[in-house]
Amino acid sequence: MRIIKLDATNSTNTFLRQLSHTNKLDDYTVVVTNSQTQGRGQMGTVWENIPGKNLMFSVFKEVSFVAIDDHFYISIVVSLAINKALNTFGIPKTFIKWPNDILSDNKKICGVLIENVIKQGAIKETIIGIGLNVNQTSFDNLPRASSLKQITGLHYDKELVMLEIIKNLKDYFELLKQKNYNVLKTAYEANLFRKNKPSTFKNAEGSMFLGFIKGVSNSGKLQVLLEDNVVKEFDLKELELLY
Ligand code: BTN
Secondary structure, eight states, rough: OOOEEOOOOHHHHHHOOOOOOOOOOOTEEEEESSBBSSSSSGGGGBBOTTTTEEEEEEEEEEESSOGGGTTHHHHHHHHHHHHHHHHHTTTSSSSEOOOOOOOETEEEEEEEEEEEEEETTTTEEEEEEEEOOOOOOOOOOOOBOOOOHHHSSSOOOOHHHHHHHHHHHHHHHHHHHOOOHHHHHHHHHHHHHHHHHTTEEETTTTOEEEEEEEEEEETEEEEEEOOGGGGGEEEEEEEEEOO
């Protein structure tokens, strides 16, 4: 496995994507950095970092075995791989907040940015960017963020945590390649944050409503049980879970 270590870069996802344009990359080629100048989050957000404290890395994977309609299974694989690694390191009360944030003790400790390369209507490759808060201990103005160290009081070897996540990625991608969709979705839903709990959501118009998360559809929409026993499916732009 090739691991490219950079002291600083704009974004490990951007770096790996550009590298893939000029080089034929093997599966699980990794770019990891101590500092990002233009770290990117989901839906066009910025991913901030304190240099050296946290894990920021991206993984290349050829995924032409994943049908475009099943693209959410890549998110499922990644979420499960991170969640399992955190359990191995003894991080308590971890949950997957749909679609792929990882929380511990109700606080976000990890964010994921998956960028699929689609050609002629089919997914060819994916770049999986993972930002895991490891040894950072203060989160000014971010009351919903935390880190492994803040939760357990222990200092972690970032590389060991990264290698554990990559090992799990290999195992879960193998399950996906063998089309174990039910196993993967069941495991994902078993770890879903606020599943079957009364939760407040905000819709795209800003109105609040109450519902119960029941699961996810194959296309990755969140299934929420609403009043009158109706289950409605939402995509990322259509609702926000308030917690
Ligand atoms: C999010 O929760 O919004 C996703 C954050 C993803 C951050 C990681 S850090 C490594 C990789 N490079 C990036 O620019 N983003 C991802």
